[in-house]
Amino acid sequence: MANILDDPTAEVTEVLQAFIRNACVNDGTPDSGGEVRSADLVTGYLEGSGLELEYYEPHPGRRSVLAKIEGSDPTAPGLMLMGHTDVVPVNDSGWTHDPFGGELIDGVVWGRGAVDMLNLTASMMVAFKHLADSGFKPRGTLSYLAVADEEASGTWGAEWLLENELDAVRTENVITESGGFQMGSRGGIRLPVMVEEKGALWTKLTVRGTPGHGSQPHRTDNALLKAAEIVTRIGKYRPPAKVGNTWRSFVEGMQLPPELADPEKLDAVIEGLPIGASRLFHSCTHTTMSPNVARSGSKVNVIPDHAEVLIDIRALPGESAEDVRLMLQDACGDLWSEVELTIRDDVATASPIDTPLWDSLARVSGRLCEGSALVPMMMVGGTDNRYFRRAGAVGYGFGLFSERLRFEDFASMFHGHDERVDQESLRLSTELWTALAHDFLT
Numbered sequence: 001m002a003n004i005l006d007d008p009t010a011e012v013t014e015v016l017q018a019f020i021r022n023a024c025v026n027d028g029t030p031d032s033g034g035e036v037r038s039a040d041l042v043t044g045y046l047e048g049s050g051l052e053l054e055y056y057e058p059h060p061g062r063r064s065v066l067a068k069i070e071g072s073d074p075t076a077p078g079l080m081l082m083g084h085t086d087v088v089p090v091n092d093s094g095w096t097h098d099p100f101g102g103e104l105i106d107g108v109v110w111g112r113g114a115v116d117m118l119n120l121t122a123s124m125m126v127a128f129k130h131l132a133d134s135g136f137k138p139r140g141t142l143s144y145l146a147v148a149d150e151e152a153s154g155t156w157g158a159e160w161l162l163e164n165e166l167d168a169v170r171t172e173n174v175i176t177e178s179g180g181f182q183m184g185s186r187g188g189i190r191l192p193v194m195v196e197e198k199g200a201l202w203t204k205l206t207v208r209g210t211p212g213h214g215s216q217p218h219r220t221d222n223a224l225l226k227a228a229e230i231v232t233r234i235g236k237y238r239p240p241a242k243v244g245n246t247w248r249s250f251v252e253g254m255q256l257p258p259e260l261a262d263p264e265k266l267d268a269v270i271e272g273l274p275i276g277a278s279r280l281f282h283s284c285t286h287t288t289m290s291p292n293v294a295r296s297g298s299k300v301n302v303i304p305d306h307a308e309v310l311i312d313i314r315a316l317p318g319e320s321a322e323d324v325r326l327m328l329q330d331a332c333g334d335l336w337s338e339v340e341l342t343i344r345d346d347v348a349t350a351s352p353i354d355t356p357l358w359d360s361l362a363r364v365s366g367r368l369c370e371g372s373a374l375v376p377m378m379m380v381g382g383t384d385n386r387y388f389r390r391a392g393a394v395g396y397g398f399g400l401f402s403e404r405l406r407f408e409d410f411a412s413m414f415h416g417h418d419e420r421v422d423q424e425s426l427r428l429s430t431e432l433w434t435a436l437a438h439d440f441l442t
Contacts, residue, residue: 008126008430009423013109015045016122016426017102019085020111026086026151030059033156035148038085039063042146045125049132056165062148062156066168069132069142071441076140077172077356079440080393081128081433082384083121084150084157084176087113094417107423114419115410117177120399121146123426127433138441143171150384153200153346158384162391173357173395173440174388179377180399180429181410182369186255189372191365193358194397196246196350197379197386198283199315201324205230206340207307214301224296227307230335231291234311237331239287241266242316246350246376247284253375276408283380287315287327314380317348346382349389357394360440365400368428368435381414400428 022037036057042065043053057063071078090099090112097103097110104110109119128144136142149157161169179194207230209223241263251261259265260281270281282288289311296307313324321343329336353376362374379385385395401410402424413419 007427008123008130009427012123012126012426012430013104013423015041015126016109016114016118016421017104017111019118019122020102020109020113021100022085023100023112024086025089025112026149027089028152030156031061033086033149033152034061035085036061036063039065039146039148042067042085042125046129046132046144049129051132054168056161058160058164059156064145064147064157064161067128067144069128069136069138071138071141073139076138076441078141078143079357079437080143080145080169080171080174080388081124082145082147082158082174082176082388083117083124084147084384085118085121086149086151087116087118088151088415091417096418099419104423108420109423109426110418110420112419114421115413116415116419119421119426120177120429123399123429124433127430127437130434131437136437138437140441141171142437142441143169145169147384153382154384154387158387162387166391170391171388171393173355174385174393175357175396175398176383176385177397178379178383178399178414179397180365180432181401181405181407182372182403183254183375183407185253187373189369190254190375191369191372191398191400192250192377193353193361193374194379194383194385195353195376196244196317197348197382197397198287198317199319199347200344200382201313201315201321201346202344203311203313203324203328204342205309205311205328206342207309207338208340209303209305209307211305212303214303217303220303223304223307226335226338227294227296227309230332230339231294231309233333233335234289234291234328234331237289237327239289239327241285243285244317244378246317246378249353249376250284250378253373274408276411280380280411283314284378285316287313287319287324288380289313289327289331313343315348317350320347321345346386349386349395351385351389351394351396355394357396357440360436361396361398364432364435364439368400368431399425400432401425402428
């Protein structure tokens with residue numbers, strides 16, 4: 001591979017292409033993912049740098065790799081760079097280029113995971129190896145974790161590690177996805193840092209009915225029909241807008257209209273925004289409910305006696321599983337008695353911004369992206385940061401992306417078609433991690 005001493009671009013590009021081509025597709029089943037392929041890539045890449053690597057494989061093929069550059073001062077705070085190696089499934093027909101080809105075209109790498117988040121996993125690894133090879137001696141320990149199963153809630157990855165190998169992965173500070181895309185404001189370029197993320201209170205809703213022959217549907221108790229009406233009601237339900245401290249700070253930092261920080265006025269403003277900003281801003285200020293999977297019936301001529309609906313519910317900070325249950329009850333109305341619920345209790349997490357890590361990120365990113373400033377932002381999806389925050393760490397989502405990667409494109413590529421990232425963004429992120437390690441740990 002290319003020499004990274006002067007310019008990491010070629011090196012990190014090749015590493016990202018290799019990660020993409022490994023096609024570690026996680027469909028949520030225990031035997032999917034195959035992250036061992038990328039774990040082997042990490043091992044082969046980092047070996048020879050004088051590092052001791054640790055491996056964790058709680059389920060066959062679901063391997064994570066941990067590497068550390070030990071600090072000289074055991075009382076100094078450490079920093080972990082954490083990237084996941086799995087990706088979500090694709091629909092090949094929606095892609096312009098092979099989703100697992102890792103093609104480099106006009107300075108852009110295409111492929112599943114190019115944005116979510118193999119670009120950062122690769123840039124973190126390249127920076128980490130360069131630091132190790134250069135003889136970097138931090139006061140606090142620098143860790144690199146290539147973790148499995150982030151795309152299915154970390155059952156075989158971060159969640160398992162925090163529950164079973166806490167001493168090995170314990171750290172005071174963690175950085176993972178996403179953040180760091182350039183957003184224009186009247187005050188100049190703003191770089192969002194994901195300091196907070198919504199709760200993923202995924203819900204299974206079950207509706208019961210009475211079986212019968214499909215040729216005689218009159219006056220039958222069809223579970224699917226009841227479920228369809230319930231789904232329609234949930235789809236129309238509108239939880240109230242709420243404005244938290246992170247959102248208020250984001251609005252102020254971006255110098256956005258003050259109405260966006262007013263729960264009584266923001267809905268009307270959001271409706272008039274471009275679609276990408278409208279969706280994001282709405283999700284930052286509302287609990288959302290998206291019925292995404294339905295299962296019912298066994299045979300075309302049998303009236304179903306049960307139906308299941310899986311709902312992706314993302315709850316705002318401060319909202320519990322009980323709060324979500326009450327919202328669903330309100331949405332279902334007189335059909336509530338027909339519903340059985342199972343709610344995953346995975347509430348929101350947050351980190352403060354008055355921390356040494358925030359200050360260090362502000363210094364380094366300000367040098368690499370001249371004229372920029374950080375703004376706190378809510379992550380409306382989920383990351384492995386939540387597990388580390390609950391273990392006491394400061395957890396931020398960040399990277400550094402070029403002006404070539406527009407926010408509208410960045411947002412739409414997560415779990416979408418035609419994921420891609422430009423080489424300038426890869427270079428910036430790699431230089432960010434190197435500079436951050438020196439600024440924060442020495």
